[in-house]
Amino acid sequence: MASDTGTGPGGPQWKPDILGDGYRYLTLELGEDDEGPVVATLVSYTPKPPPPPSITGRVRQLLHGLRAPVEPEPVHAVLYIHGWSDYFFQTELADFWAGLGVAFYALDLRKYGRSLRPGQSEGFTLDLQEYDADIEAAIAAITAHIREHRGAGTPVRISLMAHSTGGLVASLWAHRNPGRIEALILNSPWLELGGSWVVRNATASLLEPLARMRPKARLKVPELTNYWRSISSEGDGEWDLDPQLRPPASWPIRVGWISAVLSGHAQVARGLDIRVPILLLASARSTVAVSWNETMKTSDSVLDVNLMVQRGLLLGPQVTVYRFENALHDVLLSAGPVRRRVYGKLEQWARAFLLKS
Numbered sequence: 252m253a254s255d256t257g258t259g260p261g262g263p264q265w266k267p268d269i270l271g272d273g274y275r276y277l278t279l280e281l282g283e284d285d286e287g288p289v290v291a292t293l294v295s296y297t298p299k300p301p302p303p304p305s306i307t308g309r310v311r312q313l314l315h316g317l318r319a320p321v322e323p324e325p326v327h328a329v330l331y332i333h334g335w336s337d338y339f340f341q342t343e344l345a346d347f348w349a350g351l352g353v354a355f356y357a358l359d360l361r362k363y364g365r366s367l368r369p370g371q372s373e374g375f376t377l378d379l380q381e382y383d384a385d386i387e388a389a390i391a392a393i394t395a396h397i398r399e400h401r402g403a404g405t406p407v408r409i410s411l412m413a414h415s416t417g418g419l420v421a422s423l424w425a426h427r428n429p430g431r432i433e434a435l436i437l438n439s440p441w442l443e444l445g446g447s448w449v450v451r452n453a454t455a456s457l458l459e460p461l462a463r464m465r466p467k468a469r470l471k472v473p474e475l476t477n478y479w480r481s482i483s484s485e486g487d488g489e490w491d492l493d494p495q496l497r498p499p500a501s502w503p504i505r506v507g508w509i510s511a512v513l514s515g516h517a518q519v520a521r522g523l524d525i526r527v528p529i530l531l532l533a534s535a536r537s538t539v540a541v542s543w544n545e546t547m548k549t550s551d552s553v554l555d556v557n558l559m560v561q562r563g564l565l566l567g568p569q570v571t572v573y574r575f576e577n578a579l580h581d582v583l584l585s586a587g588p589v590r591r592r593v594y595g596k597l598e599q600w601a602r603a604f605l606l607k608s
Contacts, residue, residue: 263277263278263279263392264277264278265277265295265396268294269365269493270294270340270342272299273296273297273298273299273345274294274295274296274342274345275294275295275297276292276293276294276295276365277292277293277295277392277396278290278291278292279291279292279293279385279388279389279392281361281384281385281388282384286368286370286371286372287368287370287371288368289361289362290361290366290368291358291359291360291361291366291385291388291389292358292359292364292365292366293356293357293358293388293389293392293393294339294356294357294358294359294365295354295355295356295396296342296345296349296355296356296357298346298349322404323401323402323404323405323406324405325405325406325407325408326354326397326401326405326406326407326408327352327353327354327408327410327433327605327606328353328354328355328356328393328397328407328408328409328410329348329353329354329355329356329409329410329411329412329436330356330357330358330386330389330390330393330409330410330411330412331344331355331356331357331358331412331413331414332357332358332360332386332411332412332413332414332417332418332420332421333357333358333359333360333363333364333413333414333415333417334414334415334416334417334418334441334581335374335415335416335441335501335502336363336373336374336497336498336501336502337363337364337414337415337417337497338359338363338364338365338493338496338497339357339358339359339364340490340491340492340493340496340497341357341583341584343583343590344583345357347594347597347598351598351601351602351606352606353601353606354393354397356389356393358385358386358389360374360382360385360417360420361376361381361382361385362374362375362376364496364497365496367496372467372503372505373502373503374502374508375467375505375507375508376507376508376511377466377507377508377510377511378511378514379419379420379423379511379512379514379515380423380427382420382424383424383427383428386411386420386421386424390409390431393407393409394407394409408433409431409432409433410432410433410434410435410436410605411424411425411432411434411435411436412435412436412437412438413435413436413437413438413440414437414438414439414440414581415438415439415440415441415553415554415580415581416441416512417440418437418438418439418440418441418442419440419441419442419512419515419516419519420515421435421437421440422435422437422440422442422519422523422525422566423515423518423519423523425523425525425527426518426523426524426525426566429524429525429526430526432527433527433605434527434528434529434530434604434605435525435527435528435529435530435566436529436530436532436597437529437530437531437532437563438532438581438582438583439532439533439534439551439553439554439556439559439580439581439582440531440559440563441512441554441559442516442519442558442559442562442563442566443516443519443520443555443558443559443561443562444512444513444516445539445554445555445558458506458509458510458513459510465506466505466506466507466510467505467506467507468505468506469503469504469505469506470503470504470505470506470509472504473541474500474501475500475501475541476499476500477540477542477543477544477547477552478547478552478553478579478580479492479497479498479499479500480499480543480547481547481548481552481579481580482579482581482584483499487548488579488584489584489586489587490584516562519562519565519566520562520565522565523565523566523567524567525566525567526567526568526569527567527569528569528571528604528605529563529566529567529569529570529571530570530571530573530597530600530604531559531560531563531570531571531572531573532573532575532582532583532593532596532597533551533556533559533560533572533573533574533575533578533582534550534551534556534574534575534577534578534579534580534582535550535556535574535575535576535577535578536550536551536556537550537551537552537554537555537556537557538550538551538552539551539552539553539554539555540552548579549576549577549578549579549586550577550578550579551578551579551580552579552580553580554580556574560572560574571600571604573593573596573600575589575592575593576589577589578593
């Protein structure tokens, strides 16, 4: 088996990741923009190998090797994309997919998390389609990584899983790239501005001139920490978050970025045509407010889940929706009993739509 440290001198190098044993990362070079070199970061997870086979097992393996060669088994892989002001840290999710025999990878997009470089505007883009390059580079690296270990002819079947703003990015990419993925799994995707399309259109009209002249101008909005409090072990949640990679307050909202998001929302509202099975996971209810409320520990404190589900049905012809009582905005960061229900439904759906072949 090839080493997991790269493809040789001068080639891409996989290095140990901050998440510890089993996790490695690969820096994906994406050129430069007006703020300097741009990169994305691909994280891979390889669980500990099983114990060596018994004597009988070794004999069975030897006999199997003497059989006529057969076509290599396809490898299913999931590529996870985070939300706004976020990064990948969900090791429980990686364990879940590995338990189903699925190769798991996660992508920190340009100017997020592991990919944010000094002097860059956090999470900034003028066009969500810019992330196509991040996703394409990740898919190419995943395919090369799997074939390096499983054989050059191994079929690789990739599905996307994405959260919040990442769900919007992944949905638009899947719409523009038919036939590239097996399935799309969305965890509370941000598919519409809170309120209604009327609010979105009015906001977009007001922001458009400023976005052209001063795209990096910051909007004066409250620095909310409610959602961070609901998930962080330093607040009322269960998760250890790196404050450098996932700050308590959201990053600055810049005019050009929110204009790009609103444009994406408008595309979703017109209807997309994603011709693969889609799963949408969401909380049963929302509590969106400026001040902390105890119900934020058992609801989505970021997005309007009813509006989210309405827009989700416009993504394609085959959409499954699961809503969960007491779930947070990231349903997979909810309390343990809720997560167990979510993972149970996710496994049920994956076996029916993703792992059936």
